[in-house]
Amino acid sequence: MSTIQVSPDKLKSLEECLCNFKGNVALHTRFRALFTLKALKSDEAVGIISKAFSDPSALLKHELAYCLGQTKKISALPTLESVLRNTAEDPMVRHEAAEAMGAISDPSSVSILREYLTDSNRSVRETCEIAIAKIEWDNSEESKKMQGSSSESQRFTSVDPAPATSSLLRRPPSSSSSLSTESISALQSQLLDTSLPLFKRYRAMFSLRNIGTPEAIDALSSGFADSSELFKHEIAFIFGQLVSPHSVPALLKVLQDTQESDMVRHEAAEALGGIATPEVLPHLREWMNKEDAPSVVRESCQVALDMWEYENSNEFQYANGLGSTIPITVA
């Protein structure tokens, strides 16, 4: 993707907005500035995003880490490494830093990620496992062969934590229904098989995303019964990418489940904001205003409401001021 040029004044105002120097910028407005900076994919943008890690909001900080990974800039690695190494930081933020290192995919990150395979937090451990497998896969023969053949995954602009399963990648999503059903049930078996490495299960997950039919969404929803918070939050993230109303009942169930982890509920809230059908609105409002709900859930609903309003408006772009449309999936 070509880089977008902006004036120094515009960069300064994005920095003031994201870092909230004056203390009066709403969280969802800061998110919009962040997504604008992410789209710039420049070292200056990486520098500004890195500065905002002094903020108290775990939600904002995990999104900073996500966006740094999506820029694929090597210059983001020192910040991401220090976030991962900071064991006092919220695990959701550390997880996202490790995942971002996987997205940037520099071989130098492997030894750092290995140090955290025994981290006390399960999501951090599992993320490091997947990120290492991704970096190794990116340098494999299979990866080279698959380059340029992934017509389905080009629908999605994200750098994913795992590639789709290669043997099923070239099958068109609308191929004969028996083949499609067969593929979906084979992928669902891999998705749910806890004896397989997580990276392999993630590959099945992204294959199901690329198929994207209601049947594939049902198969993905069955993953919400898993015990891994990381695994479940990725399914919710994928639903945010697919923006299919078919996933709304499963996502609402996750958002409303007070026994579910904050990270999974947060991802469900933001997916619902992107899908933006009328029935999700009262639920987002309810959880945004619930005083005893975890702050990550409340803040996610605030951002999700802004996304909902954007999707239901005539606004041209979510991340504004660049004169081009920026696709959004809040992580």
Ligand SMILES: [Fe+2]
């Ligand atoms: Fe995440």
Ligand SMILES: [Fe+2]
């Ligand atoms: Fe997230």
